[in-house]
Amino acid sequence: MTTLTSTRPPVPAATPSRTLAMIERNFMIYRRSLTPLLSAMVEPVLYLVSIGIGVGMLIGDVAGVHVRYPAWVAPAILATTAMNTAFNQTSFGVFSRIRAERTYEAILPTPVSVTDIACAEVASAVINAVLTSIGFVVVMAVAGLVTSPAVLLAIPASILVGFAFAAGGLAVTTFLRDFADFQYIQLVMLPMYLFATTFYPLSTYPAPLRPVIEVLPLYQSIQLIREPALGAAGWSQLLSVAYLAAFGVAAMWIAVRRMTRIMLS
Template sequence: MLENLKNRAPDTAVPSVVPRWGGAHFLVFRNLRVHAGGNPWTMAMYSIFEPILYLLAIGVGIGQLVGDVEGVKVTYAAFVAPGLLATAVMNSALHETMEGAFVKFTHDRFYQSILFTPVSLTGIVVGEVAWAVLRGFVTAMGFLLVITVFGLISWSDALVAAAATLLVAFAFGAAGLAVATRIRAWSDFQYVQLVLLPMFLFATTFYPVTVYPRPVQVAVELLPLYHAIQLLRGCALGEIDSGLIVSVVYLLVMGALGLVVARRQWARVMLH
């Protein structure tokens, strides 16, 4: 099998920094049909229930106890909503490129089989990340629909935030696919949660970064979820300024590096 894969195409055998996208769209179409029977709105319906529960429990329930947050010009629910949106998009993208990739490679042997088709190794990587972006976007649409109906953001701001979620999903989807090659068993996902849970709690999801002393602020500002939240919060609340450029660049670089590393890692795992 190894010799067949190496002789099939140079793109499959030798990692390249500037990849070719051959066959990526086939993988996206396949994932769409398998996941929702070809209907993306089914995924959106699944995504509506989680934000409702979060907003009722935290944004509305706890928000009544918290009151106004110092330095924040909106209600607590409106402040928390973009943070929960960023977290939902992150989790959706990571689920597809980590758990999904782990199952396809380890249990289904799907990737090993698809390399005998016109889909190249680069096509697998790009296709999986593109699918993660689509999955994160559909999740975001369901979430944004809920918080817009609740009156937490305007319809125009929701459209801007929806576009920004594509970048968030791209960054985490690419990073997740790169990390997936290090997963050897289901128990390894516990280590992933050890990273995600503290990041969710401390990356300004529920309060502004100014509550921390300056040394802690610097550490928080290095977290990828922090920049995802800053970008979506700025878009959702109509506070778009030059400060968001840092978050945009951060997420773009994160996604680009994730793609390159994922391409090299999956070549190592499947071809050696």
């Protein structure tokens, strides 16, 4: 009697020591050049200066909030900084190591597992997201855009935002076939950046569209950082925490299984 067995490779468990070794490997490479970290700061600062401060001179205070427009926009740009830093590292960076550089093919014969690799890539991306977030908070302080000491909560918040988008980037990367497919990612990321209340309040949207905006992960990220930064932290932030944690865990689950199938099958 023939027994049917699954050909799907098993998903290995993560080992903390091996994951830490992979993180150390990543940062040994990063320390050779600060260019990627510094470049991640350039774009958000340009948006802050051009739109936050430039357009803010024409707008004045944000209606219903009584906060200067640059101070209102800055926390949202901070959230997008954490998002972009984490997402870019686990999307383009990991795709290059899978398809072009074949880095993981040289690593997998060692005791390091696919899960170790996935966890290390996400953790490395989160660390970089936190570093760029700290840098942007410093920029906000120098520019006089800090309105509440609670802006310091943006640092731990950036850990969660970084985790959600790093895991999301890793999951998306496993579905890409070649570098040309990255243009489809931009078709999602750029509109989300523009419309997730980064530059104008949710109240500007027609009522039927507001629930659509509220389910965007970047909207939840902005809410998690903007409210404390403006001194308006409340229980509503717990919803954003739960949303981003669930989003990150689900994306991580997909990423590990897809990477295992791609690299071990």
